[in-house]
Amino acid sequence: MVRIILKLDTVEQLKGWEPEWTAFDKVVNEIVNEYTMVFGADASLNASDDVLKHSKLFIRDALTFWVFSDAIRFEDAGTMWLVYTFWLFMFRGAGCHNYGNELLEMVAQFNYEMGALLRRVTERTWLVNRWGKLGRAIPTDRYLEINNGFIKVQRPRDFTKCADDILQNQFAAGGSCASMSYIREKGSGPVELLRKLSRDVAVHFDVTDVNRRHSEVSKEADINALVMDLKDANVHTFTSGQTVTQVDRKKGKAIVDIFTEGKEVLEHGAFRSWKDRTGKFGADILGCDSEYQCRQEVETGCRGVNGETDAGGGDGDGDELSVEFDPLADPEMENET
Amino acid sequence: MQLSKSSRARARDFVKAGMRLWALVYDNINFTLRKASQRLHNLTEQINATTSAVVALPACFSTPDFVSMCKMPGQDRWSGNRREMTLDKLVPTPEEQGQLHSAFCHAVRTLLLNNLKGLTGGGSRTVRIRDKVAARKPTIRQLDGAGDKTDFYPLPALAEEEASVKGTIRVVQALICDTLSLMAEVASSTLRFFVGDWLTVRNLRLMKHMRITEPDSWGRMDWVQEAAMPFHFQLNAVHMLVRTHLGESDNDPGCLDRHRARLQRFKLDKKKPEYNQACELIEHSLIARLLDITRFGVNSSCIVFSDERFG
Numbered sequence: 001m002v003r004i005i006l007k008l009d010t011v012e013q014l015k016g017w018e019p020e021w022t023a024f025d026k027v028v029n030e031i032v033n034e035y036t037m038v039f040g041a042d043a044s045l046n047a048s049d050d051v052l053k054h055s056k057l058f059i060r061d062a063l064t065f066w067v068f069s070d071a072i073r074f075e076d077a078g079t080m081w082l083v084y085t086f087w088l089f090m091f092r093g094a095g096c097h098n099y100g101n102e103l104l105e106m107v108a109q110f111n112y113e114m115g116a117l118l119r120r121v122t123e124r125t126w127l128v129n130r131w132g133k134l135g136r137a138i139p140t141d142r143y144l145e146i147n148n149g150f151i152k153v154q155r156p157r158d159f160t161k162c163a164d165d166i167l168q169n170q171f172a173a174g175g176s177c178a179s180m181s182y183i184r185e186k187g188s189g190p191v192e193l194l195r196k197l198s199r200d201v202a203v204h205f206d207v208t209d210v211n212r213r214h215s216e217v218s219k220e221a222d223i224n225a226l227v228m229d230l231k232d233a234n235v236h237t238f239t240s241g242q243t244v245t246q247v248d249r250k251k252g253k254a255i256v257d258i259f260t261e262g263k264e265v266l267e268h269g270a271f272r273s274w275k276d277r278t279g280k281f282g283a284d285i286l287g288c289d290s291e292y293q294c295r296q297e298v299e300t301g302c303r304g305v306n307g308e309t310d311a312g313g314g315d316g317d318g319d320e321l322s323v324e325f326d327p328l329a330d331p332e333m334e335n336e337t
Numbered sequence: 338m339q340l341s342k343s344s345r346a347r348a349r350d351f352v353k354a355g356m357r358l359w360a361l362v363y364d365n366i367n368f369t370l371r372k373a374s375q376r377l378h379n380l381t382e383q384i385n386a387t388t389s390a391v392v393a394l395p396a397c398f399s400t401p402d403f404v405s406m407c408k409m410p411g412q413d414r415w416s417g418n419r420r421e422m423t424l425d426k427l428v429p430t431p432e433e434q435g436q437l438h439s440a441f442c443h444a445v446r447t448l449l450l451n452n453l454k455g456l457t458g459g460g461s462r463t464v465r466i467r468d469k470v471a472a473r474k475p476t477i478r479q480l481d482g483a484g485d486k487t488d489f490y491p492l493p494a495l496a497e498e499e500a501s502v503k504g505t506i507r508v509v510q511a512l513i514c515d516t517l518s519l520m521a522e523v524a525s526s527t528l529r530f531f532v533g534d535w536l537t538v539r540n541l542r543l544m545k546h547m548r549i550t551e552p553d554s555w556g557r558m559d560w561v562q563e564a565a566m567p568f569h570f571q572l573n574a575v576h577m578l579v580r581t582h583l584g585e586s587d588n589d590p591g592c593l594d595r596h597r598a599r600l601q602r603f604k605l606d607k608k609k610p611e612y613n614q615a616c617e618l619i620e621h622s623l624i625a626r627l628l629d630i631t632r633f634g635v636n637s638s639c640i641v642f643s644d645e646r647f648g
Contacts, residue, residue, distance in 0.1 A: 009632075010632070011628045011629060011631075011632055013632065014453060014454060014455065014628065014631060014632055014635065015454040015455060016455065017453070017455045017635050018455040018456075018462065019455065019456075019466075019635075020462065020465075020466075021465065021466055021469050024446075024449075024456075024466055025446075025469075026634075027449075027631060027634040027635060028442055028445045028446050028449065029442065030634045031445055031627065031630055031631065031634055032438060032441045032442050032445055034630075035630055036441050036445075050589070051589060051590060051591045052591075054582070054584070054589060054591050054592065055591040055626060057581075057582070058578075058582045058591070058593070058622070058623075058626070059623065059626055059627070061577070061578055061581065061582065062578060062619050062620075062622070062623040063441050063444050063445070063623070064437075064574075065571070065574050065575070065578060065619070066444045066448070066620075066623070067437070067440045067441065067443075067444055068567075068570075068571065068574065069571065070443075070444065070447075072567055072571075074476065074479070074483070075479050075480045075483035075484065076476050076477060076478065076479050076480075076483075077477075077478055077479065077480045078476070078477025078478030078479075079436075079440060079475070079476070079477045079478075080567065081477075082433060082436050082437060082440065082477060083437075084570075085427070085429050085433055086429060086437065087570070087574065088427060089427075090577065091573065091574075091577060093581075094576075094577040094580050094581050095580065096573050096576060096577050096580075098535050098539075098573075099535055099569075099570060099573045102535050102538065102539075102565050104427075105565075106565060107422070107427065108419040108422055109419075111422070112418040112419045112421060112422055113418055113419060115406060115409075117402065117403065117406050118406065118528070118562075120398075120480075120481055121358060121394065121398055121403060121530075122530070122562065122564050123480055124394050124395065124398070124480055124481055124482070125360040125392070125394065125530050125532050125564050125566075126480075126532075126564065126566060126567050127480065127567070128392055128487040128489070129483075129484065129485060129486060129487050130486070130487065130489075131486065132484065132485060132486025132487075133484065134483060134484035135484075137483075138568070139566050139567040139568035139571070140360070140362045140392055140532055140566050140568075141362060141364065141532070141533060141534055141566035141567070141568040141569055142566075142568035143362070143390070143392075143489070144362050144363070144364050144388065144389070144390055145364065145568065147388060147390065147491055148364065148366045148388055151366060151388065151494070152366070152368065179384070180384055180386060180496050183366075183368075183384070183386055183494045184341075184386070184493055184494050184495070184496060185338055185341055185493065186338060186340075186341060187494075188341075188386075188388050188491065188492075188493050188494035189340065189341035189342075189344040189345060189491060189492060189493035189494075190340035190341055190343075190344045190491070191491050192489060192491055193340060193344070194340075219621060222600055222621040222625075223452065223621055223624050223625045223628070225599055225600060226596055226599060226600070226621060226622060226625030226626075227625045227628055227629055229590075229595070229596070229599050229625075230590075230591070230625055230626060230629040231629065233590030233591070233595075234590075235590055235591040235626075235629070236626070236629050236630050236633065244584070244588055244589040245588060256581055258577065258581050263428070266424055266427075267424060271424045271427075275419075275420075275422070278419075
């Protein structure tokens with residue numbers, strides 16, 4: 001079932017592997033078939049090795065995320081929709097109901113209500129391309145978050161060390177300038193222009209932060225450390241009977257296949273209650289189409305099971321309401337965490 | 338001040354010209370003012386404002402077409418077609434699974450290509466493989482005008498909070514009437530795109546629902562078309578990954594938390610991890626795992642590699 005021939009002991013030995021295309025592609029296919037195609041009931045998932053199972057699921061989920069991010073860069077709406085199709089179940093399985101509901105709503109609008117042109121235009125609002133180069137697109141909301149980051153106060157904690165920071169954020173509100181009127185009247189409108197200005201000043205005085213790569217942690221060192229750890233722990237070697245128990249989980253399940261889990265949750269009423277809630281208006285909580293619900297009641301002979309399984313569906317689980325993230329967050333905020 | 342005025346004038350001119358379709362993206366911005374930075378008192382305060390920008394859609398969309406489409410009676414948005422939506426239709430089809438398979442193949446190829454020692458440098462063999470990987474990149478359907486440069490018109494912030502439905506109504510009206518100074522009739526003559534995160538989009542829907550009985554289109558706000566933006570989906574996908582795979586370091590050697598500990602990174606909040614930190618950890622962990630499983634695959638299929646070389 002899980003075919004692992006152990007001849008290469010360490011990843012270090014892969015150095016000597018100098019494949020041509022056929023060999024390379026064959027290995028890639030094997031990896032994808034064996035380790036990632038675990039949607040639905042896959043035989044190897046029932047194997048009694050939790051550790052291996054978990055790693056497979058992680059690889060699948062992380063690759064899905066990678067595919068989505070790549071589709072964004074290349075403005076590939078088709079692939080984005082492909083990932084949404086799977087995320088519709090996966091978000092639900094992981095308990096992210098707000099965005100799970102949003103995906104349902106998006107499918108409803110795009111596939112059942114909008115005309116072709118409206119669909120195309122709406123999709124076009126998703127992404128922007130600052131540089132006009134294929135492969136460099138970012139989501140529209142990320143563009144705004146980046147602007148917000150530039151508007152925000154970024155005062156260096158240590159003035160001697162962060163001389164460039166002062167230059168780079170000279171337009172940012174600081175001290176008594178961090179007021180509503182400053183942001184409204186000065187900081188936010190011309191943010192693009194101020195950004196360019198501060199860059200030009202930095203370039204002129206030759207203080208651009210060109211060496212940032214050096215201060216970043218080396219990716220290779222990280223990967224080498226992890227590779228050794230994976231080998232030591234025999235994560236990807238099938239070991240029968242390895243179980244992972246988790247104490248603080250209510251469900252008692254340590255390893256969750258969020259796709260299958262999400263499908264079950266939707267089948268057990270979450271989908272129906274979403275449909276009942278949104279019936280006509282797509283308002284997600286309030287818009288309950290009474291006419292539709294009556295018809296449903298007649299059809300099924302019972303009252304709708306509003307919100308029975310859809311834990312925290314519309315009423316918003318408090319933490320997700322405030323989900324707000326800024327790529328260039330306030331340094332003082334980081335101190336807290 | 339002058340710059341702010343001219344940035345607003347620039348956006349107004351663009352919108353009034355009506356040559357291109359546009360979308361308005363907005364989100365809240367929060368500043369925490371610490372005790373230390375207060376002048377008049379020693380309380381920590383927060384400023385909540387709303388920032389926004391007008392984003393021009395590519396020129397390939399013709400405005401007259403769009404306007405006439407919006408006027409079509411068949412475009413009644415809530416025609417109730419969604420009743421035909423069933424769970425069975427949502428389940429990924431074998432075709433979609435196949436598409437995901439080839440997308441995964443491309444992902445693994447790219448990640449291995451960038452991280453395998455035997456495939457670094459600019460040798461002709463590496464270049465050959467790199468070309469083949471690029472040529473086999475699966476693309477399903479690109480957006481109209483993909484790769485075109487986008488024009489942005491950032492707008493001055495509003496002293497409003499968009500987190501509530503009432504706040505959203507004020508924000509939408511202020512953006513249209515004050516910031517862009519559009520006439521109510523003009524604004525409501527065609528669909529206007531307001532885009533943002535889940536909360537924004539939800540508030541826009543609730544807003545339209547609240548106003549459903551108003552007599553005129555402007556009051557009903559049915560000219561507002563909302564759209565949820567992908568970055569917040571990415572953000573939540575990362576939350577999802579961390580929630581699901583963080584695990585307990587002690588008894589699961591393959592979990593994300595163990596990898597975090599190995600790399601001596603800060604702890605991740607299971608509910609709300611820091612995006613960049615979590616992304617980095619996930620990426621490095623994924624690459625390490627792929628390399629680790631590659632070593633199993635190589636032997637059975639290797640052509641160049643021979644056993645003698647490594648005993």
